[in-house]
């Protein structure tokens with residue numbers, strides 16, 4: 001029982017973590033908290049649904065195309081909405097993402113209406129995987145593997161590629177990064193593209209269990225922020241672990257305390273962490289001046 | 291190497307540079323002196339393409355670089371050691387050096403990397419440490435090393451002496467002299483006139499964004515009082 005709850009919590013946590021990582025990549029590189037991250041992922045998921053249902057592609061054909069759509073969508077939004085705001089106060093860009101959040105939701109509502117769709121998953125009816133005596137649903141395994149793969153791939157990308165090095169430099173000191181030849185607007189576009197891509201994966205993986213409608217991502221976005229606050233919004237690994245911890249805590253509290261409380265735990269965590277340790281459990285306070 | 295004519299730079303209503311004309315000959319070390327706020331950093335930033343210019347021209351080896359992107363300017367051989375050193379705190383020493391070669395990414399950089407490391411033994415020992423763990427002097431050496439990784443023809447150095455103990459400043463300038471001896475042209479900006487006069491071939495004094503005095507080192511040595519008056523010391 002408890003093992004099942006933990007595995008289920010980790011799977012949910014990995015989905016929160018994908019949205020969290022999407023947010024953190026954009027936040028660290030551009031200083032913009034992207035409140036439209038969830039709605040961008042929702043649109044990507046609807047695009048995947050359209051490929052599946054109207055175009056008639058298989059899941060394995062539709063999903064890679066949709067993920068690529070997520071990337072392109074991120075870059076286009078950066079070019080159209082964010083780029084003109086480079087150089088103006090960060091707050092304007094954050095407010096722009098709030099506006100974008102509403103626009104994307106309304107546009108999706110116009111196109112797809114406000115009803116609920118069933119989003120297919122090739123893993124939904126597979127027999128569970130046995131780890132020892134614990135049966136683990138295949139979709140939980142897929143979420144966990146996808147979460148781990150994203151963390152590993154992103155870490156590798158940021159640490160061992162030129163573009164990754166440029167992105168980290170741009171996030172630490174944009175002016176000096178420019179002196180080295182790093183383009184800030186290109187860095188920002190890459191960050192938004194990555195955010196769109198990773199968020200889209202989360203949307204596609206969560207849609208089969210939550211059902212697809214225009215509010216698909218609203219709960220996930222809040223939980224991603226909560227997990228991020230818990231782990232520390234400055235580190236990708238911190239966000240990942242924070243989201244896992246949140247997913248597991250929700251499940252355990254929901255089962256052993258009260259189901260209603262399982263949801264409340266998100267907000268209790270946000271508030272408690274902000275009071276006790278605002279930099280997050282894995283965060284480190286930036287006091288140095290270089 | 292570098293020729294700037296009638297350069298004007300504005301930040302909104304602030305005229306940071308007014309009709310500045312300077313020349314830096316190949317292989318020379320030229321110094322720009324000036325009090326705080328005189329426009330020294332702005333001049334270097336304009337050369338690097340970090341701030342836009344209102345009018346005037348900047349030419350490197352005879353071709354105009356005004357209006358090019360910073361990346362293109364680095365690629366043409368201009369490297370910048372920024373004021374306050376600008377070390378990336380959460381990059382390792384090695385990564386801080388490699389980012390200096392960002393505009394040359396894709397090329398084989400091992401030989402250049404080894405050469406820079408050998409030039410700065412205190413840095414070599416700290417290859418895997420994060421930038422923020424270095425002392426001020428080490429950071430300044432690292433910032434120079436990072437600029438050298440761009441394989442520059444022209445090195446811009448902004449107030450290397452800022453916040454460093456006199457003995458460290460001496461070491462840093464000795465390194466800069468070494469750099470110049472490898473054939474790289476150097477343009478430094480300094481508030482410390484005595485220090486700059488020890489190393490520079492030719493000097494300029496900026497005041498309120500204008501060139502108010504220029505001359506060879508010998509000429510400057512003969513008029514130290516005038517220099518001091520301009521710098522307000």
Ligand SMILES: Nc1ncnc2c1ncn2[C@@H]1O[C@H](COP(=O)(O)OP(=O)(O)O)[C@@H](O)[C@H]1O
Nearest residue numbers: 301304306324325326327328329330331332333
């Ligand atoms: N980003 C900026 N925005 C507005 N004014 C600036 C900016 N940077 C510098 N200035 C102004 O331009 C003038 C020259 O500054 P600066 O080039 O930094 O001088 P220095 O390096 O000689 O101390 C100063 O009056 C300064 O206040």
Ligand SMILES: [Mg+2]
Nearest residue numbers: 330331332373
């Ligand atoms: Mg300055």
